[in-house]
Amino acid sequence: MIDETGSINLRYSPGRPRTARTKDAINKVKKKLQENKVSSRKLALELGISRTSARRILQDDLGCRPYKYLVEPALIQEHKEKRKTFANWIRTNFRKQETVKILFSGEKMFDIDGVYNTQNYRIWAVMVWLGVCSKCVFPLVIFDEGTVDHARYIEEVLPVALKYGNHVFGNDWAFQHDGAKPHIHQLTQQWCHDNFPGFIDKDHWLPNSPDLNALDYCI
Incomplete structure (x- = not known):
């Protein structure tokens, strides 16, 4: 040869x-x-x-992965009461001009066109992370392989959020993510408290409230 x-x-x-x-x-x-x-x-x-x-x-x-499409339950009275508590906490801890400096983030499944087959709720899609704020949309983080645990979330996602958040707002902004398991892990919460200028932690962000996050509600 x-x-x-x-x-x-x-x-x-x-x-x-x-x-x-x-x-x-x-x-x-x-x-x-x-x-x-x-x-x-x-x-x-x-x-x-x-x-x-x-x-x-x-x-x-x-590069696709199988995911199951789930239907979340409607809000109950307990959830509504927590929303009131959250709204009061926001009013107390965030001035009006600071509410536009919140970086909302979340992971989403992207398939070809987002239309689900009602006879088969498992879809083949790619998981991505995205951040959005009042000024811009942040670069995508694409998870090519495997699942997203707290270690991968800390290594691949949070530094991106910190870098671009500081670039857009300087040192005066807050980071938000929901109650997914990688997000509420003790090491994830500690990293966020140690590195972000402001952070809405797991004890304050509401469960069962996807409509409060622009990325969960609609893209």
């Missing part, structure tokens, strides 16, 4: 050639996702490949 090409690189990939995860199959799966939300089982049946190959195309080749 060295005599022929002058390189130790293989002229072709070792092992058996792909028979299922071909470019044609990948393009067909991508087109199916654009047309409708389907399960990996249905994709496998329609394309004549194994379910394992279908899942590998979705995960490894297209």
Whole structure:
């Protein structure tokens, strides 16, 4: 091989050639996702490949992950009382001009067009983090692989929020995130208290109130 090409690189990939995860199959799966939300089982049946190959195309080749669409319960009286308490806390601790210096943040699932199949609530999507404030939208943080735990959240997300928050507002602003498990972890809360100029911690942000965060309500 060295005599022929002058390189130790293989002229072709070792092992058996792909028979299922071909470019044609990948393009067909991508087109199916654009047309409708389907399960990996249905994709496998329609394309004549194994379910394992279908899942590998979705995960490894297209970078998608399966998520389950959940319907949250309506607000109860207890939630409404907590909203009043939160509103009074905001009025006491934030002046009017300071409320426009809150960085709202959250993770969202993005699929092709956001239309869910009511017969199959599991969707294939990519998880991203986004921050938004009164002046701008912050750069996306895309989670290519795996789940987001507190360690990954601290390492990949919070430094981005701190960097751009300081760039936009200087040292006079507050960071907000909801009650997701990576957010309320003790180490996450401590990092936020130690680094952000202001922080709405887990003891003050309301549960079951996605409409209070612009990113949870609508993008």
